[in-house]
Amino acid sequence: MASGQGKRFGSNKLLTAVDGVPLYRRAMDTLAGAGLDRLAVCSPYGEILAAGEELGFLPLRNSGAAEGISASVRLGLSAMEDLDGVLFSVSDQPYLTTDSIIRMLDVFRELETSLCALSWRGRRxxxxxxxxxxxxxxxALTGDVGGGAVIHRHPERLILVEAASPRELADVDTPADLLP
Structure with missing residues (x-):
């Protein structure tokens, strides 16, 4: 999901480079190596869609991004409905690793009726x-509501998969989040 407007950041944070690589590209590179059956990127930004297509992602123009995260969820899901499961990932976690995603997918493949989420010390x-x-x-999600609402309705099905470090779960909301 790469549709955020970056209101708290003050600009399109997804174009901001971390260690010389834009946030959106870091996310795509991480996911591309995880062995997923199908990749898609939901974004209203042409640059991000074009980069995704070059990397083998199905580019999905999110014309409803102003509605909030649910528009990205619905759009991405529409391209994945024939699969056994769908992974949703945001593009503002610059230190997320492919290894952690693979571990989470391995758990999901073993227990395909469960919900799996990356975590740190029990925090989803x-x-x-x-x-x-x-x-x-x-x-059925609407507004600025994401998959967390579905997870809250099914806590008994949630399996937390520990990340390699807390840094992996850190997201960028403001320029200060990029400071060491």
């Missing part, structure tokens, strides 16, 4: 993987 974060039977609930 992003990304998360949702099984097919919850696609209807994801598709």
């Amino acid at each position: 974060g992003n990304p998360a993987v949702f099984p097919r039977d919850l696609f209807g609930e994801l598709a």
